[in-house]
Amino acid sequence: MVLFEEIYSEYYFMVNRFSVRMTGEQNTADDITQEVFLDLYHQLKAKKEIRSMKSWLFRIAANKSINHMRKLGKIELTENNTPFEKLIEPEREYELTEELNESIQQLEEQDQVLLALYSEGLSYKEIAEVTGIKVTSVGKTLSRALSRLRKTFKHNYHELFSE
Amino acid sequence: MNCSQNELLQAYADGELDAANRFMVEQHLLHCSNCKQELETILQLRDLLKNRYETDSSKEIPPFNYPPKRKLYRQAWIWWGATAAMLVIALTVYLQVPTMEKSSTSDFYIEFETYTDANKPIDEQPLELVIIESNQEQELMQSNF
Incomplete structure (x- = not known):
């Protein structure tokens, strides 16, 4: 299936990175990524319509990540589940990243999905396609989610992001 | 634009505004230091979020x-x-x-009830046939040849 293999190569890292953002675990993200593409494989084999490939992949990955998070109740980073390759960045920024991750994990499920999609650089239109939120409401919903993140972040660690 | 419209600044930072709204925000930013500061924070948080994880370029697709x-x-x-x-x-x-x-005779059997005299021709002998069905219902058939 040539088409499938092309899609797999093109979107693998995108789905994988998004799954890491959602779950905070590389191993889990690898499993989720595999499951997402398995679903895609069956979808293509059954000749079912996919309007927007990118949005479809994100939506399936988001659902699978949410299911995983619900099963766990809470996502925690451990030594065995190390986060995805980090940017080589100043130590302070690395700390900020860690603290930001923990703050995100304290947010509501919908906020976590929204922020993970936003972090992946999706446009408002694409976020709307994945989440089902109206395009015109994405800006406001995202802005609120970011405010809540800043609030949690500030409460936990810093004055940096004031409310 | 007023300073409480945070989503407008957010959309501006994300490049999601049309030309008219972008112009309006830019005009506001010229004289509002609070919103300028807020925009800086939005951009800083956005960069932090986007750079949280980055794909290792040496990593191969499994x-x-x-x-x-x-x-x-x-x-x-x-x-x-x-x-x-x-x-x-x-x-x-x-x-x-x-x-x-129809073709099977296994459900029936025939008994010759009467004595036959071998010295007489067949058409002079009384012959009584008893056909017995397998369900034990008997049907007596007499036939004289």
Whole structure:
């Protein structure tokens, strides 16, 4: 299936990175990524319509990540589940990243999905396609989610992001 | 624009505003230091979020594990085919049964009740046939040749 293999190569890292953002675990993200593409494989084999490939992949990955998070109740980073390759960045920024991750994990499920999609650089239109939120409401919903993140972040660690 | 419209600043930072709204925000930013500061924070948070994880460029895409092809006995059409064949066989057998009964004598047996005299020709001998069905119902048939 040539088409499938092309899609797999093109979107693998995108789905994988998004799954890491959602779950905070590389191993889990690898499993989720595999499951997402398995679903895609069956979808293509059954000749079912996919309007927007990118949005479809994100939506399936988001659902699978949410299911995983619900099963766990809470996502925690451990030594065995190390986060995805980090940017080589100043130590302070690395700390900020860690603290930001923990703050995100304290947010509501919908906020976590929204922020993970936003972090992946999706446009408002694409976020709307994945989440089902109206395009015109994405800006406001995202802005609120970011405010809540800043609030949690500030409460936990810093004055940096004031409310 | 007023300073409480945070989503407008957010959309501006994300490049999601049309030209008219972008102009309005830019005009506001020229004289509002609070919003300028807020925009800085929005951009800082956005960069932090986007750079949280980055794909290692040396990492290779693992091969996709294709699902195993379904074995023959698992394929639905085999089961439908087998069921249809069984039905045809059952129907054929069912339709053949009356024919077989007609030709079969296994459900009947004949007894000669009367004494026969071997010295007389057959057309002068009284002959009584008793045909007994398998369900024990007897039907007496007499026949004189």
